[in-house]
Amino acid sequence: MSESIVFPIPPRQARPKRLIDQAFSFESFFNPQTGEYLRSGILDASGHDTGIDPFMASFPHLLDVGVMGHCEHGLSGQCGLAGNRCYQSGEQINEPNMALSDFSEIVNQCRGKVFQFALGGRGDPDQHEHFAEILGRCRDNGIIPNLTTSGFRMTTQQANLIGQHCGAVAVSWYRRDYTEQAVAKLLQANARVNIHFVLSPESIDEAIDLLANERVPAGINRIVFLLFKPIGQGQASDLLSFDQRTRYFFSLMDTPYGLQKSGFDSCSAPGVLNCTQQVDPACFDSCEAGRYSAYIAPDMHMVPCSFDQAHTWQVSLRSHTILQAWNSPEFSRFRQFFQSACPQCTQRLLCLGGCPIIPEITLCDNPRRAIIR
Numbered sequence: 001m002s003e004s005i006v007f008p009i010p011p012r013q014a015r016p017k018r019l020i021d022q023a024f025s026f027e028s029f030f031n032p033q034t035g036e037y038l039r040s041g042i043l044d045a046s047g048h049d050t051g052i053d054p055f056m057a058s059f060p061h062l063l064d065v066g067v068m069g070h071c072e073h074g075l076s077g078q079c080g081l082a083g084n085r086c087y088q089s090g091e092q093i094n095e096p097n098m099a100l101s102d103f104s105e106i107v108n109q110c111r112g113k114v115f116q117f118a119l120g121g122r123g124d125p126d127q128h129e130h131f132a133e134i135l136g137r138c139r140d141n142g143i144i145p146n147l148t149t150s151g152f153r154m155t156t157q158q159a160n161l162i163g164q165h166c167g168a169v170a171v172s173w174y175r176r177d178y179t180e181q182a183v184a185k186l187l188q189a190n191a192r193v194n195i196h197f198v199l200s201p202e203s204i205d206e207a208i209d210l211l212a213n214e215r216v217p218a219g220i221n222r223i224v225f226l227l228f229k230p231i232g233q234g235q236a237s238d239l240l241s242f243d244q245r246t247r248y249f250f251s252l253m254d255t256p257y258g259l260q261k262s263g264f265d266s267c268s269a270p271g272v273l274n275c276t277q278q279v280d281p282a283c284f285d286s287c288e289a290g291r292y293s294a295y296i297a298p299d300m301h302m303v304p305c306s307f308d309q310a311h312t313w314q315v316s317l318r319s320h321t322i323l324q325a326w327n328s329p330e331f332s333r334f335r336q337f338f339q340s341a342c343p344q345c346t347q348r349l350l351c352l353g354g355c356p357i358i359p360e361i362t363l364c365d366n367p368r369r370a371i372i373r
Contacts (some may be wrong), residue, residue: 015141017115021059029185030061030115032144035167035192037061037115056291056335058333059113060327064306065106066121067128069095069298073152086122098298104137107294109322111141116167119147119164121298126158135165148196150174153183156189157290160293170194170224187219194221200228200238204245206339211252217262224263227361230310242271242363250275250363270354271363273347287353290334294326304334307357337371344368 001255016036027040041049070093071086098121110117113139117138128134141239144167148366153316161246161283162169163186171182174196199207206227210216216223230236240246250271252258259279264272267330269286272279285292289312290304296305300317302325308314313334325331335355341353345368354362359371 006120007361017063019113019115021054021058024054024056026054028057028061028115030144032167045335054336055220058321059323060292060294061114061295062116062118063106063110063114063322064118064120064293064295065103065298066295066306067098067119067125067134068091068121068123069097069105069125069150071123072127076152092200094355095122095298097121097128098125098300100133101299103130103134106317106322107141107143110143114143116144116146119145123207124149124152124154128302131158132161135161139165146170146198148172148269151178153178154182154183154185157183159189159191162186163191163252166191168194168221170193173223173305175246183217183220192221193219195223196225196226197223198228199268200239200299202238204249208245208249208252211255211258211262212250214257216260220261222261222263224265225268227267227363229267229307230260231307231358236360239360240363242365246363247272247275254278267355267361268363269352272366273350274366281350286350287338287355289356290331291338294322294331296322304331306313307355341371342366342368344370 006139011107016038021028025043029038029041031038040056041051042054044050052368070290088364090241098363107338119134122162126132146166146168147162148170149172151174169186169191171179173179173191181366183193183195189191197203197207197210201288204361210223228240230239242321250268253262253272253276264284266285269284273281287305289295293305295303295306295308296317297306297314301311301314302317302322303311303321304316313330315328315330321329337356338352342348342351345351347366351364353369354364354372360371
């Protein structure tokens with residue numbers, strides 16, 4: 001899962017947590033009440049902010065932890081009925097969920113270093129056999145858990161656990177009865193509910209309608225738009241084209257309603273940069289994979305991003321710590337894309353070339369675009 005762009009920044013309502021990164025000379029802040037996350041620029045020797053964004057952190061600030069090795073939603077055929085094409089092949093793969101002992105080890109290594117966990121994997125985290133314990137371990141160690149779910153087979157008890165422990169929950173927009181039922185249960189449990197909406201040629205008109213005609217369902221905090229990725233069961237024919245329709249959709253972020261009710265995965269940063277006039281670049285980030293976030297699979301392999309389904313940059317946490325994986329040659333090779341892409345582009349520091357794993361999803365037609373590997 002990629003980290004989400006959500007704007008504008010909400011007002012502070014609680015004292016934020018603070019981390020000082022000595023290695024890369026910057027500070028970061030996270031408000032556990034609102035989800036507000038801020039970073040300073042690189043600090044000079046006198047502690048003054050230079051305004052230059054730090055390229056990376058010395059330890060991930062967010063970890064996408066794939067606690068689910070299989071998916072009841074997919075294996076039951078519900079993904080196909082909903083028209084979903086799972087990038088983790090949840091309709092075909094049936095592997096064990098992450099062991100609670102493994103999850104506890106991840107938490108132990110992250111205590112005091114990581115602000116948030118995004119719980120995910122090949123299925124719905126609320127269906128994990130140790131779901132309550134997973135949420136409790138996070139909270140007991142000062143880590144805010146968030147998760148994405150299809151809502152399939154969600155119980156009132158699970159919804160209440162999410163409302164009690166999670167910073168936010170995203171419900172995938174499958175347009176099914178169980179989607180609406182899950183949203184209702186979560187709102188009743190006082191959870192902060194977002195909708196995850198996948199952008200494709202088939203869905204772009206619906207996405208435009210939701211924002212242009214102000215149709216985001218009542219009670220929903222944000223509708224977070226995710227770019228479709230042709231990985232797993234996904235097909236290249238479902239890629240979003242960077243045409244006038246797509247440009248118009250992104251331009252809706254310049255409207256008051258679009259700013260208030262929408263968010264994006266960081267894969268969409270080039271589209272936001274190229275199609276909006278009113279969105280402050282300080283409100284969003286380019287791809288954070290391998291720079292501020294990483295993914296840990298149920299089998300305890302760590303990669304910069306969950307979309308690395310080919311395991312090109314994976315490091316085993318059976319033989320390495322999270323810090324060692326973060327500083328590994330594999331992760332360093334991944335970061336080289338960001339350091340070399342689009343050297344002539346005036347916006348490269350805001351975009352960093354887009355996606356290192358699937359460059360074709362990058363919404364940019366700038367003639368200065370140049371991917372150098």
